[in-house]
Amino acid sequence: xxxxxxxRRMDISDLGDVLEVELDAFPxxxxxKAFINELTTNQFAYYIVAVVEGRVxxxxxxxxxxxxxxxxxxxxxxxxxRMGIGDLLLKxxxxxxxxxxxxxxxxxxxxxxxxxxxxYEKHGFENGGIRKNYYTDNNEDAQIxxxxxx
Numbered sequence: 001x002x003x004x005x006x007x008r009r010m011d012i013s014d015l016g017d018v019l020e021v022e023l024d025a026f027p028x029x030x031x032x033k034a035f036i037n038e039l040t041t042n043q044f045a046y047y048i049v050a051v052v053e054g055r056v057x058x059x060x061x062x063x064x065x066x067x068x069x070x071x072x073x074x075x076x077x078x079x080x081x082r083m084g085i086g087d088l089l090l091k092x093x094x095x096x097x098x099x100x101x102x103x104x105x106x107x108x109x110x111x112x113x114x115x116x117x118x119x120y121e122k123h124g125f126e127n128g129g130i131r132k133n134y135y136t137d138n139n140e141d142a143q144i145x146x147x148x149x150x
Contacts, residue, residue: 003052005085007092010047010059012039017056018049025075027137038072046100048092050076050085060089062097062105069097069149071107074116086119094123098149105149108134108142120145 010018015035022029038045044065050058058076062069071093076085097105108131109116125145134142 003080003083005057005083005088006051007048007088008051010039010049010061012036014049014056014059018059021056021058021075021077024077024079026073028135030073045072046093046096048089048096050080050089052080052085058085058089060093062093064097064100064102067101067103069094069100069102069105071097071105086116087122090119090123094147094149103149104146106144106146108144110135111141111143117143117145120147123147 015032018035019029019032035047038047038061042063044063045061046064047059047061049056057080058074060074061072063072064070071090074086074089074093076089094105105125106128107120107125109120111130125147128144128146131142131144133139
């Protein structure tokens with residue numbers, strides 16, 4: 001990997017860096033208020049961050065409801081991509097989902113995002129269908145992906 005990456009639970013104090021990652025990664029970034037709600041109100045949500053030299057450079061989130069995990073987001077700042085951080089975050093969030101009782105996980109990904117789909121497939125995710133016009137910025141379809149957790 002080349003750099004030392006620490007993965008830990010996200011805290012409200014991380015939101016400045018998390019929002020920088022969010023702005024860099026997504027055309028329709030979540031707001032600070034949305035993240036605060038996830039961290040303080042949503043009883044099903046769990047978020048982790050990847051930290052390099054004291055700076056949050058990526059994060060991942062999951063909602064676990066009964067036995068199903070829905071991965072909400074995985075993002076790594078473009079300056080830190082291709083270092084294995086996304087892989088580390090995905091592994092971490094899937095482990096947490098299992099610890100919280102999930103036996104399967106799902107997510108949506110842009111049909112054009114081959115880099116992300118390749119990462120998910122590497123971890124056993126398979127195509128579960130299409131959500132038409134899912135992304136509001138350009139009406140792009142989302143590919144639904146699923147994996148069984150052992």
